[in-house]
Amino acid sequence: QKEVEQNSGPLSVPEGAIASLNCTYSDRGSQSFFWYRQYSGKSPELIMFIYSNGDKEDGRFTAQLNKASQYVSLLIRDSQPSDSATYLCAVRSGNTPLVFGKGTRLSVIA
Amino acid sequence: DGGITQSPKYLFRKEGQNVTLSCEQNLNHDAMYWYRQDPGQGLRLIYYSQIVNDFQKGDIAEGYSVSREKKESFPLTVTSAQKNPTAFYLCASSIDLLGQPQHFGDGTRLSIL
Numbered sequence: 001q002k003e004v005e006q007n008s009g010p011l012s013v014p015e016g017a018i019a020s021l022n023c024t025y026s027d028r029g030s031q032s033f034f035w036y037r038q039y040s041g042k043s044p045e046l047i048m049f050i051y052s053n054g055d056k057e058d059g060r061f062t063a064q065l066n067k068a069s070q071y072v073s074l075l076i077r078d079s080q081p082s083d084s085a086t087y088l089c090a091v092r093s094g095n096t097p098l099v100f101g102k103g104t105r106l107s108v109i110a
Numbered sequence: 111d112g113g114i115t116q117s118p119k120y121l122f123r124k125e126g127q128n129v130t131l132s133c134e135q136n137l138n139h140d141a142m143y144w145y146r147q148d149p150g151q152g153l154r155l156i157y158y159s160q161i162v163n164d165f166q167k168g169d170i171a172e173g174y175s176v177s178r179e180k181k182e183s184f185p186l187t188v189t190s191a192q193k194n195p196t197a198f199y200l201c202a203s204s205i206d207l208l209g210q211p212q213h214f215g216d217g218t219r220l221s222i223l
Contacts, residue, residue, distance in 0.1 A: 034211055034212075042217075043217045046212070097141075097168070
């Protein structure tokens, strides 16, 4: 059974700080890694994806992947109250659907 | 505008009743998926389809059925065999299964009467 683990939170950070969200996965053969943001009562929306080791930056968001450690993270710089949501990590291995973690709830305090 | 349309937004089921949730996409995606989300939980895969007239069970397929007669449509039936159907149901699609992000519809919230 392929597993994706996330700390459920809540992770509370002050406005303007860096929020760091972490995800580990069990299948060493995993190839694609995705971060989704889900506001309460809404559907998930894709915010970042990463396929190669290292960092990938998009605006205030940076995804970091370390395949040797089976670890992927999402950094949110200059956190805003509008970033308060649940962040879902999703991992794909081979020709199979994404496996989602349970999500980390982020709360940005103004 | 391309996207995924789920209907209805809210649905109520009586005991012993089958209900069908609609999912339509105009993104020309081959792959479609159904997920169930319970409060405070992640997404659990019910069924997925890679191509028309073909679909596979996910992790929690018992009590559910699907069809894929058209590329654009992937309806989910929640049967009376599903004893705890109250949840948020999400439909998604992607170009294919190989490393592509999934795009989600707005979801259907199903409750028991």
